[in-house]
Amino acid sequence: MSEILRQQIEKITPLTDKEFEYILSHFTRKKIKKHQYLLQEGEAVQNDYFVTKGLLKAYYVNQDGKEHIMQFAMEDWWITDYQAYFNETNATLNIDCIEASEVLCLSLRNREKLCADMHKIEHFFRKKSNAGYVALQRRILSLLNSNAKERYEQLLQQYPLLFQRVPKTLIASYLGVSRETLSRLSS
Template sequence: MYKELRQHFEKIISLTDSEFEYICSHFSVKKLKKHQFLVQEGDLVNNDYFVIKGLLKAYHTDNEGRESIMQFAMEDWWITDYQAYFSQSKATLNIDCIEDIEVLSLSLQNRDKICAEMHKVEHFFRKKSNMGYIALQRRILSLLNSNAKERYDQFVDLYPSLIKRLPKILIASYLGVSRETLSRLSS
């Protein structure tokens, strides 16, 4: 299970076996079933999660009960409510399992500890954060400047494997369109 994490780290930094064993000692394994919550709105958020297996969605529910999906996460991706994680406060998002999942969880305290002790791990997380900022900016600009068809085409280009794994209703929510509109776009 930790081999996936090592491969993930080594896309950015190189690690000795002993360094990697030390890093792993700060993670814990969590397994959940489809439809269980990894994070629930209002809960304290203590962990960031690296996905080993499965698929999740992070979403906000408005006062009228409408879901707006902020993010999906599949194998080799990270997910949490980052605002709550970094401020050690209550979640404003829900993170729900679309499939059965296995994740490695890392507390903020452990993250800070290994980053302080190992400069290359701090470098890794800085690079991952930068990539996350870029993805978020791309998503916001897409929502602001692209029509529904363009947003759908961008999603297909960026995440072809997700198209096969996600129900259309979830893709529609992520793109900010109705399921009917998505059906027209994808046919």
């Protein structure tokens, strides 16, 4: 289960067994059932979550009760309410499981300790954060500049596995279109 984390870190920086054991000692493990919340709006955000098994979604529910999916996360991806995690405030997002999932949990305190203790991990998280900023900018620009069909095709090209695992209603929510529009786009 933890090998997937080591593989991700080692895509950026090599680790000795001892270094990885030290890193792993700062994480806790958690199993979550399908449809169970990992995080609910209004709760204190304790952790950043690295997915070792399963599939989750982070979403916001507006005043009209409409769900807006911000992010999916499957194996080898990270997920949390980052605004609340880094600012140590309550969540504005919900995170729940599309599939039964297992995650490794990293508190902000432990993340900061790891980064202070190990330059390699500080470098790893900086690279991951930079990649996240780039992905977020791409998503915002796509929402601003692309029509629904273009957004659908971009998502399909980038993450074809999502389409095999995520119900179409959730893909539609992520793309900001109705289920009916998605059906027209995918036919």
